[in-house]
Amino acid sequence: MKQSILILIVLTLIVLPMPAIDGEEADAKDNLTMTTKEVLLIYDQLAVDTVYRDNLNTVETLLSALSQTAEIVAIDDYDAGQMSGYQKVIILKNTKNVINNPAFMADCQNYSGALLYIGFVAPGLIPSLDSVPISRQMGRTVSVNLNGLASNSIWVDDLRVVDEQPGPGQTAISVGTSVYPFSKTMERLTFVPTLIGDPGFTLGLGETLKDWFGLAATAQMTLLIPDIYPFSDLNMVIETSNAFYANGIPFALGVVPIDDNMDFPAMARFYQVLRYVQSRNGTIIVHRPSPATVSDGNAVLSEKMYAVITKMVENGVYPLGLATGESLFFDEVSNVNPLNLFSSGIILPDSGVTEPGSKETWALRWASLGVSLETIAGTSSQNRNFGNYPINTTIIMPLPANEAALAAQLGIINNKWLTLTDYKRLNNYWTIGQNTIASSASGIWVNGLPVSLSYDEEPIEADYRYQKAPEYSLEKIFTAGNTFLLTVVGIIILLFIVIVIFSRRVYLNKFRKVVSNEEKKEPVKNLPDQEDNTP
Amino acid sequence: MNVFDYLMLINIFLIWSLLFVNIVLIVAGYVYYLKVEKEPPPEIIGEHPFVSIMVPAHNEGVVIVKTVAALLAFDYPWDRYEIIVINDNSSDNSAELLKEIQDSNPSRNLTVINTDNITGGKGKSNALNIGYQQAKGEFIAIYDADNTPEHKALTYLAAELRADDSLGAVIGKFRTRNKEVNLLTRFINIETLSFQWMAQAGRWQLMKLSTIPGTNFILRRTIIEAIGGWDEKAVAEDTEISFRIYLMGYKIKFQPKAVTWEQEPQTLGVWFRQRTRWVKGNVYVLIKNIGYLVDKDARKIRFDIFYFLSTYFLLLTALVVSDVIFFMNMAGLVSTTIQGFSNLLWFTAFIMFILGVFIALTTEKGEMTVSNFFIIALMYFTYCQMWIIVTVYGVFQYFIDRIKKQDSKWYKTERFQG
Structure with a gap:
């Protein structure tokens, strides 16, 4: 009987957490x-x-x-x-x-x-x-x-x-x-x-x-600059953001999740750039890393991605969607949390698929097909306005290599009179860990609270510093004073060293006789420098 | 800039100013050392002046025999000096020990005055005043009960005083007898040497000023008569009498060849109590004489008053306030925006401190050692910080005594066998 009770308790302990796990999975797959x-x-x-x-x-x-x-x-x-x-x-x-x-x-x-x-x-x-x-x-x-x-x-x-x-x-x-x-x-x-x-x-x-x-007729077109790393040309990211902002072009930035060295200065600067992009009407999209490139396996990848997303939110960067190649749809959904929790995403052209394998049954609530900017350039329109493709599409525009490329790409977009949708207006939402993020035409909401995307930070410098350098009073005086005192103290040290060297000679001259006499065991009391009566 | 910035600014100015003052004193002290080395030892020309040596002693049974023996062994005509031991309300066997010495030296001028808790037991100044009543010498020499002066010490002191009428007193040098006992006594040994060669020798060289150290000094009887004896409220009677001598227009000379060896505290508790008494005594003297800082007729002691004021109030306040602000800043309680100096500067200042102190040690036999170099470095982080604590505590205690309107209690330094 006691054994039965024990088994019951053990089973209860095992089973009790299950609803919680189920609940999490249900939440995870809600999108x-x-x-x-x-x-x-x-x-x-x-x-x-x-x-x-x-x-x-x-x-x-x-x-x-x-x-x-x-x-x-x-x-x-x-x-x-x-x-x-x-x-x-x-x-x-x-x-x-x-x-x-x-x-x-x-x-x-x-x-x-x-x-x-x-x-x-x-x-x-x-x-x-x-x-x-x-x-x-x-x-x-x-x-x-x-x-x-x-x-x-x-x-x-x-x-x-x-x-x-x-x-x-x-x-x-x-x-x-x-x-x-x-x-x-x-x-x-x-x-x-x-x-x-x-x-x-x-x-x-x-x-x-x-x-x-029999899907609804309305299709939307967005624009994505993919594959942005901390070591991408971030100045060009900023320049492109400024150009798009100035031209009223909403865009998304595809960020490759980096799960290592997230506290390094390069990452801090990267987050700062992403915050700036958000302020320029840019939306942050996260690329789904290929499991094939992660040797640790999907479980570890999921853990890392949780950390990546959490860190981004901590740094005021709010990813609203997923960018993924079609091949990644073949991986088990449950093993690539939390990126599959995004409600929306962009399906990137993925010519590498030759063995389809077993395709899982999941899809994003809102998805769009990635098309290259060249495709747009090669497409003619009957009307002055480009109009829309029949299905949701996202123009994939690589980060310009230089200002000339930016001008050329911008020229294509402007000349086509494209009607681009702001990605964050797509009613995106997700819950990852402790954070729930939603976006709509009214803006981005984090855990039920609206967030400001305004950017009032110091301009990004080439030599990024982790923390804002404190402003000092009397900086010039202290710098000059420091130099002056260093010089004076240096001179004094030199003087002291000279005195010590000199005093060594004086010391030897003074006590040499004493030492020699001591060695000869002669009485010292008659010497002028005697220290008689000492203990 | 906020109020904390201004405070820090004042502190930085004070700390560095006083640092440079002390550097000047170190160099001047060394110059004086070289000068003394070249000069022959002072000699008494003509008849030796009669000197009354006074030794206040309270429960000094552990050391008194050795001290009196050393005094009796002075290389000075026996009939030209007397020894007056004021056995001040001792409860130990001092009286018996002193009686034995008296009995065994019947031909010597050795007087023992035994007081009780009615006539004595009121501190060193009171004991000296009692002794002074019986002193016959034209010069008065004072030795602490734990001292072992060298044979020639009295001769050198008396010779200097005899030779120069402008001198009111002459002070000798004291060394640490028990420096090998532990790290604390090693610290004290270095401290006393550096203090004497920096503050005493340096000030004498530059301004003909020295401060009576409480032992191993000689002064004119006329001075004691003029000032009406020792101030019994002063627990630092040495500093107090130094000021009085300055005000009378006399100088106090430092004669490093007159050496006495004394026993220093061997435990932290004893050290702390002794130094607290010093701090309280010096604060008393400072406050008593602070008015002379702006007195036109007291120019001679202005530097000394400023020196004490800077040490016990300005430097102390600067160190404490800057430390408090530093830690509050670290804790985020206050914010300062002044830039401050570089770590390199602080490091070089540290090296400068070590070298400065080491220079004082080069003047003494057996002290110019590598181990002492490192002990000085260690002192910076330990002994110097302990001094800050004891100074804060002493100043605090002084004002507590003033608020309670009670006289500072004279703490007798405990002696150690050996």
Whole structure:
């Protein structure tokens, strides 16, 4: 009986903390889109040696950028009936190769949900596709037209388009004078005949997916300067911030989390620069470090990231979002706390993905697709205002190398008449450790209290000092006095040394006889310097 | 700048000013040392003056025999000096010991005056006044009961006084007999040497001023008569009488060849009590004579009054206030904005302190040693700081006594066997 009670107590002790842990996890995942896996993404091959090698990554990235969750499976690994568990299925056919999975082929015939088919048509796989008129053109320069925005001069080796006229407002591919729809929708089936790793095609597919998911029409565009380290050119960061502020351009700064030496002067200066950036209408975004670069593993990484975020907040730097490559979505969510607690993020182009592995089912509540500034520059607009891409996008603008580069980049942004959204107005929020941070059009709130982003610190100097140097009274007098006294004391020391050396001679002359007499054991009392009667 | 800045500014000025004053004294003291070394020992020309040696003693049984023996052994005509031991209300065996000496030296001029708690026991000044009543000498010499003067000491003192009518008194040098006992006595040994060669010799060289040290000195009887004896309220009767001699227009000369050896405190408690008495006594004398600082007729003692004032009030206040402000500043309780000096300057000042003190030691046999060099460095951080404490305590006690309207109690320094 006593043993049973003991076991009960032990079990109680073990179990008691569990609700707390569960609670934390629930909080941690609160910001995630926890819908069940609605989408099954099936691909035939990665096609690594072809122009289609980035297609799977593109689809995944777009799904993440659209805050969608998905399960990914290769056709060869497909299990019978798997498709029926999903409301939406995307089939990505990167090759013309014959499909050798009868179960998959059978399920395709019977699938009744929404189906998005991308790429080469496999005859007989989807009966309705076989009747779609396809125009195949080899070696063409095309434009992808996204509702007034045109990505031009895209070279396509093997172009397959639906040989029809696009509908009004529909994303289209222009080849010379001919215009074709980017995709064709037939009841439950949407078909994208050509997808290559090009931003224009990616954005075209983005709009197709957005329509396919039935997402709201409003899309926003933000701007990100990524990969800022403490040892980046911080003067250029400041200069860029000033330039953007002067031009009324809201921007975000992607900060690479540094978890070591956080008390070093370089970090203090870095935080100071980030505070300055915030005051210039800049928003701080945290890059999610790749677990592959962290030898300590995800658990340690999470611990470090908690420390990084906490330190940033302590230093008046309020990161509001996450910047991450698509590949990092494949890591277990629970092991990369706390960066997955951000409500918003930017999905950066990540061409390095070749082995997708198992994709976890999480997504940011608000996400955007990173597009390069060059893409923006290469995009023409029908209107004077650039307008918006069909999906949320973030212009990725590297930190200018110099003032000329800054002027050039600024020129592109200004000339395009971009409508950029201030990132902090996106209703971001997160709770990490003891801190809860929220942002909206009214500003940034930390633990329920608004924070001022005004910057009234001393100008950043090249030789940054940890603490503000105290201001001294009579500094000049004391400096001069110090020099004077040092000189005087130095002279006195020299004088004293001379006296000591001289006195040594005097001492020896005075007591030499005494010493010699003592050695001879002669009485000393008759000497003039005797110290007789001494104890 | 706030009030603390101004205070710090005044403190810095005071500390450095007094530091430089003492450096000047060190150099002057050394110059005097060289001068004395070149001169032959003073000699008495003609008949030796009759000298009354007075030894106030209160419970000095441990040391009195040796002291009287040393006094009897003076290289001075026996019939030209007398020894008057004032056995002041002693409760030990001093009376018996002194009687034995008297009995064994019947031919010597040795007088023992035994007082009780009615006639005596009121301090050194009172004992000296009692002794003085029986003194017959034209010169009066004073020795403390723990002293072992060298044979020639009295001759040198009397010779100097006889040779120069402008001298009211001549003081000798005292050495530490028990310096090897412990670190404290080593500190005291260095302290006494540096004080004598800096303050006494230096002041004599520059201003013909010295302060009577309480023992091993000689003065004219006429002076005692003129001033009506010793001030019995003064617990630092030596300083008190020095001021009186200055005011009479006499000089007090330092003659370092007249040496006596005395026993210094061997424990901190004894040291603390003795030095507290000194501080209280000197503060009494200072306050009593402070008016002379602005008296046109007292120019001669102005430096000494200023010297005492700076040591016991200005320097002390500056050190204490600057330390208090420093620690309050560290604790964030006050803020100071003055820049202060560099650590290098403080370090060089420290080196200067060591060398300055070491110079005084080079004048004495067996003191110019490496170990003493390091002991001086150690003194800076220990003994000097203890002096600050004892000075603060002594000044505080003095004013407590004044508030309570009670006379300062004369503390008799405890003696040690050996």
